[in-house]
Amino acid sequence: MTSIVIAQTTVDDEEKAYDIARAAVEARLAAGAHVDARMTTFYWWKGEVRHEREYRVSFQTTDEKVAELEAWVHARHPYEVPQWIALTPAHASQEYLAWAVKETTES
Template sequence: MDPEIVIAQTTSDDEEQAKTLARGAVESKLAAGVHIDAPITAFYWWQGKVEAAQEWRISYVTSLDRLPALQAWLHERHPYDVPQWVTLPVTGGSEEYLSWVVDETRSQ
């Protein structure tokens, strides 16, 4: 089996919002699992100046075929004007784990 698995990431400046975005994606079968990293400090350009914010990084583990639906779902619910959205390919892992990701992200 050679499933195509990705990790998609976004951030939130509110811990409860991060949990809502995590739980909702799993409940909707758009992600097999989600990790929320402890608060991080982000520096970024916004409207012509450098901003700093405390954020929570949300990492979704999903199958490549569910990625477009996850992205659309997230952008409908994310409060940011321009939410971070990056994807990272998973290039290895145990066959059992990768199969689990595919099984858990099958459409309902």
């Protein structure tokens, strides 16, 4: 049975975040996408702790589309190692699932 997946990435440029979110929806790889307000991220990179201002992009997709969405995002992502986390909610309404399936399969 198909299920909802929330897939997330981060980018350090607001315009790039908007572009990736919108284009993924237009390509019908995601039924919707959220761009969260700017945040500060701390992480290890090449032996040192770094920090950047970033924007999280959360895509609402299906388990049938998540691998294709991942490849699509990574091909357009500005980072050498993009964050990619896919979460399957413990519960999603049947109406929301039906909407996500419809919006990722219609052309």
